[in-house]
Amino acid sequence: MTDTAGVAGQESRSTDFSDDEVIIGLEIHCQLDTRTKLFCGCSTDYRDDRPNSHVCPVCLGLPGSLPRVNKKAIEFALRVGKALNCTVPDESEFARKNYFYPDLNKGFQITQYDKPLAVKGYLDIEGEEGEKRIRITRVHVEEDPGRLVHKGGADRAKYTLVDYNRAGIPLIEIVTEPDLRSPKEARRFLNKLRATLEYLGVFDSEKEGSLRVDANISIQPKGWFGREGRGKGDRGRAEVKNISSYKGVEKALTFEVTRQKNALRRGQRLETETRHFVETRGITTSSRSKEMEQDYRYFPEPDLLPLRVCDLAAGIVLPELPDARRARFLSEYGCSPIHARTLTGDLRLAEFYEQVAGSDPIPAATWVADTLLGELNYRDMTVSRVSPVWFRDLILLVKEGSVTDKGGVEVLRSLLDQLRESGSCETPDQCVRRLGLKVLERTGGAGEEQDPVTKASREAVAEHPQAVADFHAGRKEAFNFLVGQVMKKTRGRAKPADVNQILLGILGEED
Amino acid sequence: MATISFSQKDGHNAFIPTLSEADTGPGALSGIPLAGQDNISTRGLPTTCGSRILEGYVPPYDAHVVTLLKKAGAAIVGKTNMDEFGMGTTTENSAFGPTKNPADPSRVPGGSSGGSAAAVASGMVRMALGTDTGGSIRCPAAFCGIVGHKPTYGRVSRYGLIAYANSLEQIGPMARSVSDISLLMEVLSGYDPRDSTSINCPYSHIPDPEIRGLKIGVPEEYFGEGVDAKVASVVWDGITLLERKGAEVITCRIPSMVYALAAYYVTCTSEASSNLARFDGVRYGPPADPKLPWHDAFQQQRRHGFGIEVKRRIMLGTFALSSGYYGKYYAKAQAARQQVRNDFLRLFRTFDVIAGPTMPTVAFRLGEKTDPLSMYLSDILTVPANLAGIPAISVPCGTSDGLPVGLQIMGPHFKDERVIDVAYAFEQGVSR
Ligand SMILES: [Zn+2]
Numbered sequence: 001m002t003d004t005a006g007v008a009g010q011e012s013r014s015t016d017f018s019d020d021e022v023i024i025g026l027e028i029h030c031q032l033d034t035r036t037k038l039f040c041g042c043s044t045d046y047r048d049d050r051p052n053s054h055v056c057p058v059c060l061g062l063p064g065s066l067p068r069v070n071k072k073a074i075e076f077a078l079r080v081g082k083a084l085n086c087t088v089p090d091e092s093e094f095a096r097k098n099y100f101y102p103d104l105n106k107g108f109q110i111t112q113y114d115k116p117l118a119v120k121g122y123l124d125i126e127g128e129e130g131e132k133r134i135r136i137t138r139v140h141v142e143e144d145p146g147r148l149v150h151k152g153g154a155d156r157a158k159y160t161l162v163d164y165n166r167a168g169i170p171l172i173e174i175v176t177e178p179d180l181r182s183p184k185e186a187r188r189f190l191n192k193l194r195a196t197l198e199y200l201g202v203f204d205s206e207k208e209g210s211l212r213v214d215a216n217i218s219i220q221p222k223g224w225f226g227r228e229g230r231g232k233g234d235r236g237r238a239e240v241k242n243i244s245s246y247k248g249v250e251k252a253l254t255f256e257v258t259r260q261k262n263a264l265r266r267g268q269r270l271e272t273e274t275r276h277f278v279e280t281r282g283i284t285t286s287s288r289s290k291e292m293e294q295d296y297r298y299f300p301e302p303d304l305l306p307l308r309v310c311d312l313a314a315g316i317v318l319p320e321l322p323d324a325r326r327a328r329f330l331s332e333y334g335c336s337p338i339h340a341r342t343l344t345g346d347l348r349l350a351e352f353y354e355q356v357a358g359s360d361p362i363p364a365a366t367w368v369a370d371t372l373l374g375e376l377n378y379r380d381m382t383v384s385r386v387s388p389v390w391f392r393d394l395i396l397l398v399k400e401g402s403v404t405d406k407g408g409v410e411v412l413r414s415l416l417d418q419l420r421e422s423g424s425c426e427t428p429d430q431c432v433r434r435l436g437l438k439v440l441e442r443t444g445g446a447g448e449e450q451d452p453v454t455k456a457s458r459e460a461v462a463e464h465p466q467a468v469a470d471f472h473a474g475r476k477e478a479f480n481f482l483v484g485q486v487m488k489k490t491r492g493r494a495k496p497a498d499v500n501q502i503l504l505g506i507l508g509e510e511d
Numbered sequence: 512m513a514t515i516s517f518s519q520k521d522g523h524n525a526f527i528p529t530l531s532e533a534d535t536g537p538g539a540l541s542g543i544p545l546a547g548q549d550n551i552s553t554r555g556l557p558t559t560c561g562s563r564i565l566e567g568y569v570p571p572y573d574a575h576v577v578t579l580l581k582k583a584g585a586a587i588v589g590k591t592n593m594d595e596f597g598m599g600t601t602t603e604n605s606a607f608g609p610t611k612n613p614a615d616p617s618r619v620p621g622g623s624s625g626g627s628a629a630a631v632a633s634g635m636v637r638m639a640l641g642t643d644t645g646g647s648i649r650c651p652a653a654f655c656g657i658v659g660h661k662p663t664y665g666r667v668s669r670y671g672l673i674a675y676a677n678s679l680e681q682i683g684p685m686a687r688s689v690s691d692i693s694l695l696m697e698v699l700s701g702y703d704p705r706d707s708t709s710i711n712c713p714y715s716h717i718p719d720p721e722i723r724g725l726k727i728g729v730p731e732e733y734f735g736e737g738v739d740a741k742v743a744s745v746v747w748d749g750i751t752l753l754e755r756k757g758a759e760v761i762t763c764r765i766p767s768m769v770y771a772l773a774a775y776y777v778t779c780t781s782e783a784s785s786n787l788a789r790f791d792g793v794r795y796g797p798p799a800d801p802k803l804p805w806h807d808a809f810q811q812q813r814r815h816g817f818g819i820e821v822k823r824r825i826m827l828g829t830f831a832l833s834s835g836y837y838g839k840y841y842a843k844a845q846a847a848r849q850q851v852r853n854d855f856l857r858l859f860r861t862f863d864v865i866a867g868p869t870m871p872t873v874a875f876r877l878g879e880k881t882d883p884l885s886m887y888l889s890d891i892l893t894v895p896a897n898l899a900g901i902p903a904i905s906v907p908c909g910t911s912d913g914l915p916v917g918l919q920i921m922g923p924h925f926k927d928e929r930v931i932d933v934a935y936a937f938e939q940g941v942s943r
Contacts, residue, residue: 057572061789063565063673064552064574066706098785098832102805107788159801162793297832299841302677302782304707 019222020264022257023237024186025178026249027214029171030197031144032076033204037168038143039067039110046165047208051149059168061105066303069094071312073141073170074117076202078313080172081118081139083196083321088313092117092140094301099294102160103146105167111142113298117307124323125192126341127185134189135177144169166209178216183253186215190246191345195322198347206382213243217253218270219260235260236270240284243277252277252284259284325350333361342369348383349373355388360399367395371409375416385419394428406492407437440493442502456489457482457502471507479503512536517544517588519636523611523620525629528557529589538584539698545585546630546639549593551682552671553577556587560673561595561605564816568795574671575703576640576682583698588636591626595818596787597644597675599623600886601875602651604820609877614656614915618874621654623647627685628655638691640699642672644680645775646869646893649905652685653869653917656907658934659685660692663925664900665710668703674786676779677708679897689906689935693718696927716928718935723757725933726862732768733867733892733919741911746868749908749918752940753866753933763862767854768895770847775894776887777831777844783821784828790816823883851898859923864933868892869905869917892919902927906934908941 037044040058057065081088095113121136146167150157174193180186190213197203204210218237238260240252256275263270275284320328322344329340329350343353343365357364372391376383394415398408411431418425425431432438440452460482461468470478486499514532521529527549535542547553550560552570554577559565573581580587594604602625603609610625612618613633620629624641628651631639641648643661652659660683667682674680684695693716702711729750734743754760792799792812799808817825831840858865871889880886896903901921908918918937922930 057570060794062552062570062572062795063558063560063568063789064550064570064671065572066670068705068707096785098788100788100791100806100809102791102793105789105794107791108785160805295834297785297829297834297837299781299785299832299837302708303674 020219020261021222021224022181022183023178023216023218023220024180024183024253025216026174026176026180026186026189027216028174028176028190028193029212029214030174030203031207031210032073032141032170032172032202033207034070034072034076034170036070036072038070038073038141038170039168042168044169049165051161051163051165054165055167059105060164061107061167067110067301069304069307070170074307074309075312075316076170076200077117077139077141077172078309079200079202079316079318080174080197081121082313082316083200083318084118084121084123084136084139084174086118086121086136086139088118088310089115090308090310091115092307092309094141094304094307095298096301098297101145102162103148103167105146105164109143109145110301110304111173112140115306116140117309123189123192123196125185125188127188128182132179132185134179137175137177139172139174142171142173143167144171183250183257186253187246187250190249192322194246195345195347199319199321199325201319206384209244211244211246213249215240215243215249215253215256217256217260219257219264234272235264236272238270238273238275238284240275240277241287244279248277248279251282255283329353329365333357333365335361335365339365339369342373346383352383352386352388352391356392356395358392358395360395363399364395367391367398371412375409375412379416379420381416381420386416390415390425390428397428397432401495402439403432403437404439404492404495407432407435407439410435410437410492436491437493439495440490440498442495442498453486453490453494453498454502456486456494457499457506459489460485461503461506468507479507513542515542515544515586515588517586519634521635523613523616523629523633524608525591525610525626525633525635526589527559527561527592527607527626530556530587533586533588534581535586536581536584538582539694540580541584543585543638544588544636545580546627546636547577547580547587547590548624548627548640548642549590550597550642550673550675551577551590551640552673553587553590556590558590558673559606560597561593561607562817562821563606563797564790564813565796566606567797570671572671574682575668575705576699577671579698579701580640585698589630591624591630591639593626593642594623594647595821596673596783597623597642597647597680598783598820598824600646600650600889601877601880602626602629603877604818606818611877612655612874614654615874615913617876618914619654619877619879621651621870621874623651624659624685625651625655628652628657628659631655631657631685631687638684638686638695640682641685642675642680642682643893643897644676644779645890645897647680648683648685649869649893649903649917649919650890652905653907653919654874654915656910656915657685657687658689658692658904658906658938659683660696660904660927660931660934661896661902662696662700662927663710663712663902664897665708666700666712666714666902666925666927668701668706668709670703670705670709674782676782677786678782679775679779689718689904689931689938692904692934693931696931700927710925712925714927716931719932720756720936720939722753722933722936725753725758725864727753727758727760727933728763728858728862728865729760730763730765730768730858730865730867732765737888737891738868738871739873739911742868742870742872742916745909745911745916746918749937750866753937756936756940758933760866761862763858763865765851765854765858765895767847767850768891771851771895771898772887772891774844774847774851775890775898776827777840778848778898780824780828781831781841781844782828784825784832787817787821787825792816820883848898851895852900855895855899855901855921855923863922864930865921866933867919869919873911873914873916896921900924902930904930904934906937908937
């Protein structure tokens with residue numbers, strides 16, 4: 001296996017590739033966040049428990065056991081179908097996908113085949129050139145298989161263990177039309193999809209292994225896609241299987257674009273093939289194993305009745321979805337378009353923001369969307385770790401002027417570090433005092449000479465005669481330099497207005 | 512809890528495991544020794560479907576019907592022999608050796624529930640469970656001279672029945688008298704939420720022999736080519752007896768019969784090929800060789816674990832479902848199945864029940880049927896009821912050359928009571 005495998009042959013004719021376009025379609029598998037499994041009553045909360053402790057005759061596939069459909073899982077999937085603007089057919093049906101694999105408890109997976117739960121929808125995303133509609137082919141429900149465990153790693157383990165705790169967890173598969181035109185668009189689509197699923201309350205992206213993506217990618221002459229009889233001139237495509245992270249999707253696709261472009265430039269013909277994404281190396285490799293090309297012998301699952309769920313679907317009332325919330329953030333809070341998009345792109349962030357927005361929502365938006373998010377990303381933390389209560393207090397301290405903006409950031413960093421290390425943190429007030437970041441209140445009148453800002457200003461003026469001279473020569477930046485010196489001496493705790501006023505006073509005296 | 516002792520000699524290889532003592536309790540079946548079948552899960556008792564591939568498998572749970580039997584106080588004294596996974600018409604396809612017919616030990620008891628039929632016919636137990644996918648209760652009942660009923664599809668829960676062909680099979684009662692069939696039906700039927708194909712239609716009925724004015728349809732196809740003339744004549748005598756008791760007998764036709772056997776075998780082998788995929792040696796049964804790559808280990812396991820007939824049907828079903836052939840076989844079989852169902856629905860607008868022979872011949876000699884196709888052909892009269900999902904009973908109606916012959920009575924969906932009444936009327940008429 002090499003990263004250039006899958007190149008089928010040489011083409012003598014050289015072509016101009018400047019007009020090519022990248023064509024991407026995605027198949028996304030998400031675990032639905034139900035309390036019990038898809039076909040039995042076992043709990044889905046298995047991640048911290050012993051292997052094979054959340055199993056029963058049904059999800060172990062013991063002989064004689066029969067599946068029964070978890071209505072909640074169907075309802076969750078219908079929410080997704082509706083949110084993706086799909087049609088729900090009168091009748092849908094479960095089918096068996098037959099193949100052998102040690103993690104597959106019954107020798108087949110119960111999934112949906114030619115009669116999926118929901119079809120023909122769309123999701124609007126922010127594309128490379130403005131708002132873009134990505135068509136959804138279908139949404140269907142299926143069961144997750146078990147999981148193979150290799151103690152000490154796949155290369156070193158002498159045997160394979162099988163854990164069926166995951167077997168029977170409900171999955172939805174969402175298939176897009178090949179409407180995405182760049183790895184970045186694919187990433188944006190996934191982000192939007194994730195936000196939508198979380199808003200619907202059917203998906204928890206923070207659970208390990210809750211999302212897996214297969215991506216179809218090819219590079220074709222512009223306009224090839226959508227052309228009549230486009231089978232002709234197809235340059236072949238790669239199906240990259242089993243990408244398990246959001247970042248991974250963009251990485252894998254970016255790698256594929258480069259690999260395919262290089263091959264085409266060298267005049268090679270690309271073969272349609274299945275490839276694997278090697279997350280650790282950021283590359284894809286050809287996988288020509290037979291198991292990938294097998295015939296799944298689908299047929300209707302005889303142990304389950306067809307689903308007639310139009311009424312159930314009609315009764316579902318969708319919650320506010322990301323686009324609606326973004327519009328509300330613009331109108332209700334006056335957020336900037338960029339802030340509104342960032343804040344509503346993640347359910348937890350949006351809810352966090354609404355809890356801290358208070359009476360001053362615009363600076364709060366900056367604090368959450370820019371400062372907090374940046375500091376969280378830097379620490380690889382999520383917003384769910386942060387208490388809106390203390391964050392609101394922190395914003396308030398800054399707003400009241402007890403701490404400067406800069407001091408506020410310093411407090412935030414300290415509190416996040418504490419959270420990351422010990423899981424708890426001080427109050428912002430305690431932190432401000434401990435770090436001595438409280439803004440220096442100017443003492444006027446008789447005590448003026450004792451006032452620390454005044455003292456610092458006098459020192460700055462005394463220590464930098466050249467700057468003073470430049471100031472008097474009319475050079476503005478000299479004044480800014482002196483302000484900086486005062487800030488440095490007061491460790492940022494002086495109010496800028498105070499510093500300006502005091503410095504101007506002192507410089508005026510010297511005239 | 513009380514126990515009964517069970518020390519009958521099993522001269523016909525009817526049982527796989529037996530218990531010398533079995534629990535019993537109060538209830539409708541209190542103290543009655545009853546045989547389970549080797550494909551119906553029983554907690555703590557080996558359940559192997561007559562197959563080597565499940566050797567040593569002891570289910571950790573009871574099938575729904577077993578729970579119901581225990582609740583009714585029945586004493587389950589053992590598990591009966593059967594064709595491996597229910598695939599056969601003679602009970603010769605068992606890893607535990609063939610069962611012999613108590614009516615003539617040189618003959619097969621029929622199948623696949625031959626062990627249950629032999630256990631009842633020989634008097635070892637008063638009643639037994641059987642499973643009927645294409646005639647597996649009715650055929651051995653006919654061959655051994657007892658009563659066997661295949662309930663309407665959905666009337667008895669399949670939870671815990673190790674699947675052969677899910678869309679066709681039902682668990683049903685086998686006994687020496689129609690009253691006992693009725694008694695056992697009362698216990699077995701009813702809704703089970705664990706089986707999505709289960710239907711809420713409990714059976715609570717005392718057989719009534721009054722059949723005056725009943726319209727009986729007799730399909731020409733049930734007396735056509737391949738049906739032994741002596742068997743046909745015995746069955747006609749039986750139908751005439753019903754006529755004498757006041758029923759009206761009219762001949763009719765089931766045109767879709769020509770497709771029935773093919774539709775049946777395509778459907779059951781397709782479903783079986785998928786159902787039996789789970790026997791890979793990972794979770795139960797003899798363990799697969801851990802030194803081999805999994806693919807090879809699975810192959811070895813299945814090559815040695817399954818018998819020849821099971822492998823044949825897995826291959827047939829795998830082929831029928833494969834891409835490019837699905838439309839030609841599986842999809843067509845479902846269309847044919849719908850035609851069979853439609854034919855019965857049409858007939859039941861005119862007739863109350865349909866009657867004919869259960870089997871085209873009497874019991875075969877052991878080892879007589881070596882050609883699979885001729886064996887499959889002998890299912891022709893029983894598979895239509897499975898394809899249509901309707902209730903069908905086989906009741907003894909005399910002998911041909913000293914061997915038992917069965918009269919089959921089929922009724923509309925959920926009219927199990929009606930076919931049991933007609934069988935009861937017949938039984939009463941014969942004994943008088
Ligand atoms: Zn379970």
